[in-house]
Amino acid sequence: MSPAYALCALFALAPLACAVELKPVSVYRSGYAAGTEIVSVQAxxxxxxxxxxxxxxxxVLALDPAAGLQRLARHRLLDPGVGEITSVAFHPSADVFAVAVRDxxxxxxxxxxxxxxxxxxLLKRVVIGVWPDSLAFSPNGDFVVVANEGEGYVRAGQGFRSAEGSISLIDLRQGLAQARHSLIALPDLAGVEGATQDADKRLLEREIDGxxxxxxxxxxxxxxxxxxxxxxxDGKRAYVSLQENNAMAVVDVLQxxxxxxxxxxxxxHAADLVEDGQYAPRAELIALREPDGISVSPDGRYLLTADEGDTDPKASKTKAGFPVGGGRTVSxxxxxxxxLLGDTGSQLDDMAAAAGVYPDARSPNKGSEPEGVVAFDAFGRHLAVASLERAxxxxxxxxxxxxxxxxxxxxGAGAGAGTGKLAPEGLAHVEHEGRHFLISALEKSGNVALFELVE
Incomplete structure (x- = not known):
């Protein structure tokens, strides 16, 4: 019996629900000690x-269904300590990739x-907002949208200040040479139902002056x-997660x-909130979702969120009556x-524990910590895969x-899963001749893992 079918039996799932499973294919060993974060595939x-x-x-790697991932090229774009590459995306069809670089x-x-x-x-450089994080091409390559996190804080008198978060829209319909940038400002979120409010008493952990x-x-x-x-x-809308604010921005791309x-x-949902060497979901977790990665289903009907969490105080230190940060779910x-249609409740941590990779040391914090998610259709099914960074x-x-x-x-994303030494971050799916592959960047090992979905 395969591990997937064994877990299906353990949780009494219907046979049809367990007719597909992920299998490891190969690992691309980059030679880096760490830092491999974002992956993007050109189908x-x-x-x-x-x-x-x-x-x-x-x-730049080649995905060979028979041989796995093999390097085609390596490009040094920045000298050490001069800015930071925060994201990368392959154009849908051209020999072009885009990188977001923070100053x-x-x-x-x-x-x-x-x-x-x-x-x-270098084909084109476009100045955008402050501290860019994620970026993505529209499905036809006509637009790029960038989430400008504005995360950096500096001292300002007795307090702190930060640049405003924003969204950049780059119009490529006239070609790279004529790329046009517009900055989309964000409104005050006071009164937005379901978003973080001042009364929630949340804190951010930020590095200031080292x-x-x-x-x-x-x-x-x-x-x-x-x-x-x-x-x-259809490329008409772009969704941008506002993680710490527990909200979602929707951009009308054409307008x-x-x-x-x-x-x-x-x-x-039930959760384990105590570090004691065992998985025992005896407490009720009440948490703001605070998603990192998001994805839209191929039919455009559903938006999925990987509810990682990024605010303090942690679950073990939150006062009664206040929500913690991080849902430990995919919603x-x-x-x-x-x-909201539904979420996975305690299932991510439940199944991580059953697979032997649940990170009990993270129980007082954010559990398995879903980082990214990608939705796709395969074998006549609507599916998704989420990366669990801490598991x-x-x-x-x-x-x-x-x-x-x-x-x-x-x-597990490879040898050593459950030890905290892999940390799957970026995630991508690609279909080729009826076969479905998942690619994940392993931030702490510096490698990239390739999986195949099989019936």
Whole structure:
């Protein structure tokens, strides 16, 4: 009996719900000690671009279904200590990738660099907002949207200040040479139902003058930190997670403006909140979702969030009556209305424990910590895969019933899973001749893992 079927039997899932599973294929060993964060795949060529934030480099890989991932090129884009590559995305069809680069000064504007995949040549540089994080191409390559997190804080008298978070829209319809940038400002989120409010008493852990400090934050644009970008399949809308604010921004791409912002509410489910060497979900977790990665289903109907969490205080130190940060879930929303349909409850941690990779040391904090998520259709099924950063694992989720997403499998991302030495971060899916592959960047090992979904 395969591990996936064994877990299905353990949790008494219907046979049909367990007819697919993830299997490891290979690991690309980059030679880096760490820092491999974001992956993006070009389906038409089966090329993969991988960023390394610590080295200021990007690797271009070939995905060979028979031989795994093999390096085609390595491009040094930044000298050490001069800014940071925060994200990378492959153009859907051209020999071009885009990288988001934050300035060494966290109060200054960042940039997007468009480069040739073959030789790394700089083709175009576009100045954008402050401290960019995620970026993505629209499905046809006409637009790029960037989440400008504005995360850097500096002292201001007795307090602190930060640049405003924003969203950048780059219009490429006239070609790279004529790329046009517009900055989309974000509104104050006071009164947005389901979003973090001042009364929630949340704190941010930020490095200021080389010291980690707890910083209070509120609802103003200065305190909004856009995190991750995902497009609708038709390219007309871009969704941007506002992680610390527990909200989602929706951009009308063709109109070049913010359409709306909606709050993401709280989760309630059983959880293990005590570090004691065992998995015992005896407490009720009440938590703001605070998603990092997001994804839109191929039919455009559903928006998925990986509810990682990023605010303090931690679960073990939160006062009664206040929510903690991080839902430990993958949630499903109606993509048009923003209505919550369902979430995975305690299943991610339950299945991680059953697979032997649950990180008990993280119980008082954010558990397995879902980082990224990608939705796709395969074998006539609506599915998703989430990366569980602290469990060093991937979770396979069935979305047949969006109001009740079911975790089918949790699989370690490689040797040492569950030790905290892999940390799957970026995640991508690609289909080739009826075969489905998942690619995950392992931030702490510096490697990239390849999996195949099989029936």
């Amino acid at each position: 038409s060529s089966l090329r993969v671009v991988v960023s390394n934030s610590e080295q200021g480099q990007v690797d 060494s000064d966290g109060q200054k504007n960042g940039r997007v660099e468009f480069r040739a995949a073959a030789d790394g040549e 010291v980690e400090l707890k910083v209070p934050f509120g609802t103003s644009p200065e305190h909004i930190e856009p995190e991750y970008v995902a497009f609708s399949p 070049g403006k913010l359409d709306k912002v909606f709050g993401l509410g709280v989760v309630r 499903v929303f109606d993509a048009m209305s923003g209505t 060093d694992a991937l979770a396979l989720i069935d979305l047949t019933e969006p109001s009740q997403p079911r975790v089918l499998q949790v699989l």
